[in-house]
Amino acid sequence: MWITHRKDNSKYPELAKIIDNNSDTIPEVNTVEEIDAFINSVTAYMNDQGYDLSGRKIVWVNNDRMYLSGNDYQMLDKEYWESSPYASVYKYSHDVFPAKAGLGSNGCIDCHAYGSNMFFRQVVKYPFGDDGNPVMEPQYKKLGMSGFIMGMSAFREQIIKSFAYPAILFLLLTILISVVCTWNRKEKFFPVNTNYLYILYGLLAAGVALVFLKPDVNSYVLPDRLTLDASHFIITVIALVAGAYTWIRMKKENLSGSLLCKLQAFFLILAIISGILMMIKFDLIYQIVRVAYSVFDISVVISVLISIIYFITNQFSILKTEAQK
Secondary structure: OHHHHHHOOOOOHHHHHOOOOOOOOOOOOOOHHHHHHHHHHHHHHHHHOOOOOOOOOOOEEEOOEEEEEOOEEEEOOOOOOOOOOOOOOOOOOOOOOOHHHOOOOOOHHHOOOOOOHHHHOEEEEEOOOOOOOOEEEEHHHHOOOOHHHHHHHHHHHHHHHHHHHHHHHHHHHHHHHHHHHHHHHHHOOOOOOHHHHHHHHHHHHHHHHHHHHOHHHHHHHOOOHHHHHHOHHHHHHHHHHHHHHHHHHHHHOOOOOOHHHHHHHHHHHHHHHHHHHHHHOOHHHHHHHHHHHHHHHHHHHHHHHHHHHHHHHHHHHHHHHHHHO
16 A cells, blocks of 8 residues: 555555654654544555455554544553553563573562663553654553552662661671670680770671672672572561560660660561561452562661661670779
8 A cells, every 4th residue: 555655646645644753764643634544545445455345444553542533542452461452562582591691580679670671661552642752651551560569669679678688797797796795705805995896897887888889799708689589588587586686685674765675666566567468468458468578678677777786885885884894
């Protein structure tokens, strides 16, 4: 049809109304006049080819819209991942690559991150809009997912958990230092004062920051993100046990009325409740469960920070008390 028209403009003349709106060399059928021209031209072409159109009507289908005319269209039922019920040109392609090249080989952050193409890449909703340019939307919409939930999952994986792992490592090292200091006080191996602790924790903070901010050092010294994510349950249980220990210690030290103790109790309870919701996974409360994942990790991180504060302040408090004797 188009070849015939371009050879002879008198053939299917209405095709001349269909123009390139955005200078990409491809004419777009995106206005009332162009849709009518296209339907009329295809109808004329089919008649010229000898097709019997009695009882039939040529329509223009643009993804999930079926145009009977330029001013009259119907929405077509389709699966949420399809662009059109007749054909979906947006598909997942799993070519053969090494396992390390697969999504998830770097942990959850491969997909659940703000820059991830898996959920946040802009994909075509309609080939062209009123201005002739493609109408785009984030991929998570194509997959029928909530923007709020996807944003929260990206925040959890990219920010909260990326901070949680170094914080938990710092906590474990803080506990180790506390044990060593207690042992040293009993055995009197060498004298320790607050200046030594300032230097030690300064070096410790710098070392942890270096390990987690430098990918080459990180991969050499510590497990990769996939291993950490796979061990997430065990790691967070250790963090919560440490949090429960510090809360009990503060209660025994008559600090139950302190802000630190109250916050520790609150976030431990919040972590337990959200953790239970994560395991229940009832369809009735599915959206609440999705939020619970992020609430759990946030609660764990804050509990870890409180534990770190407790252990460090406790060490300095003991040294100051000894110095006053």
